[in-house]
Amino acid sequence: MKRLWQNIGWLLGGRGFNAVMSLVYLALATRTLGLEGFGYFAIIIALGQAVTGLANFQTWQFVVRWGANGDGPADATGFAIALDMLSVLMGTIAAAVLVWTAQLWLPLPDELLWLTFGYCVVSLLSIRTTPTGLLRLRFKFAKATGAEAVQPAIRAAGAILAFFFMPTVTGFVLAWAAAEIAVALALWIIAASEEKIDLSRVSLRRIPAAHPDAWRFVWSTNMSGTLTIAGKQVMILMVGSLGGEALAGGFRVASQLGQALVVLAQTISKAIYPELVHAKDEALLMARRMANIALIGGVMAVLVALFAGRWGLTTVAGTEFAGFYWAMVILAIAGAVELVGASLESLLVSAGKAHTAFIVRAVPTVLALVLLDTAIDWNGAKGAAFAVLGSSSLAVIGFYVAILNLQQIRIRIETEEPVPQPDAAATAPVNQRD
Structure with a gap:
């Protein structure tokens, strides 16, 4: 640690x-x-x-x-x-x-x-x-x-x-x-x-x-990285395609300021992954500690975005971008969610479950992109931000459920008693076998 x-x-x-x-x-x-x-x-x-x-x-x-x-x-x-x-x-x-x-x-x-x-x-x-x-x-x-x-x-x-x-x-x-x-x-x-x-x-x-599992790991991590890009860069491209260059520019500023926590989440993920690979036995405890700390940091960052975000947005980008304040706040909440999920995703990958992490990330990301046109028609940049928030929330919930299942499987394997063998040692009294 x-x-x-x-x-x-x-x-x-x-x-x-x-x-x-x-x-x-x-x-x-x-x-x-x-x-x-x-x-x-x-x-x-x-x-x-x-x-x-x-x-x-x-x-x-x-x-x-x-x-x-x-x-x-x-x-x-x-x-x-x-x-x-x-x-x-x-x-x-x-x-x-x-x-x-x-x-x-x-x-x-x-x-x-x-x-x-x-x-x-x-x-x-x-x-x-x-x-x-x-x-x-x-x-x-x-x-x-x-x-x-x-x-x-x-x-x-x-x-x-x-x-x-x-x-x-x-x-x-x-x-x-x-x-x-x-x-x-x-x-x-x-x-x-x-x-x-x-x-x-x-x-x-x-x-x-x-x-032998190399290519499976390669494609799983590649697709997971692809989904990360889809959640950010492809989202900006689609916002521009559906809403025009002005909406894309405003959404980019709101995303860069509001989702600074996503960068922080990636930072934690990059730092913790080598440790999880080496730690193995203590990986679960380490990931849990980091998720708890991330939760506190995420709440604090969202509060900062909520109370100081409008001032920061107009100070940095100018009054022309002030209309993207609420989109920035929503994206900040999404960043906080990603911050909590960073160590959980790294834990899955380090445990050789990169394909599971990909599936858990893929479904909400694709859903967000499919619903983006409807979200923009509903509420412009704020609608697009809600799509990002929904995708992040579903993904982190999925990571948590996957880790619980993985932990239960390990506990079941460790506590499962071996099947007795039909030999003399197996039929001897317990005290003699000991």
Whole structure:
């Protein structure tokens, strides 16, 4: 628990720095571009991150899971790099199709289509889950935090430059693209200094040969990551598609401010997963403690959003975005729910139940996306926020039920008496057998 708290401390420190820098570039982007211009920007960023998230495998989990055993992480790293290369290939094809058909379903002007495709490609080439996994495997959270701090710093600096020299959607997108490249390079350089990366071990066959359940775990975690992206980036894209660029821009601001707790939930999940893999016997107790602490933090954060959110929204984004206050509060509640569920989901994955976690997450996410059009027609951005809240609530309830079932199965197995064998020892008196 001591090491876990230290790791969470480093991650939260990085998130705190990221939050401060986020306020800088969010304020500059919203006030410079306005509601509609920021809507275009939000759609481009969401599309790039959605393509990357959908194509990307959660390779950091593979490095942690298989690199902790055997002769080291060489084969796990090689497998992860091979999957990253596959992600870039698949993602580029998907980006080309999505951008080519963008005008059929997204409110983007012609002059921004090539910029959108370029950002998608940069995001794919900047996939960095493998070096992140190597650093988490060795519990180098301090170094990982330092490398990841490059991203918000470059974004803030780029936003300032865009504000003065290129106050357009293109200028701010270029700032985001530069930050993606910079943080990927920083993580790879630091990871390579900690662990030798043997490119001759890059293979899609070695790990599956040694671990028969490898591909099942790969696809389960990939689909779970896909659902996380669907719950955020795809949601923004669909809000833009159904409600227009202005609604997408406002929903993006409300989501970024209100769902900061989701980022915190992901932080806790990333810190606790390696510990759960190593702890095993104490994993359930550790996850329960983190869920209880998260509940307290979530309630406090929702209260802050409720009483100070309107002021924060208008201070950062301007009065033009004030109408999205209640959407932000609802999304803050959804973030609190996700915060409680973060350790529960990690516990399922660490117990080898990634497929269960995927199913539990999939049903509510798909339901939210299906009902999104009705929700927006009913109450605009607030309706979309309620769809997110409902999805998060159902998922966390599902995680809790799945863990209860898993615990009951283990208790039943541990307490089940062996079947007596028909031999002399089995028919002897109890005191003689003892």
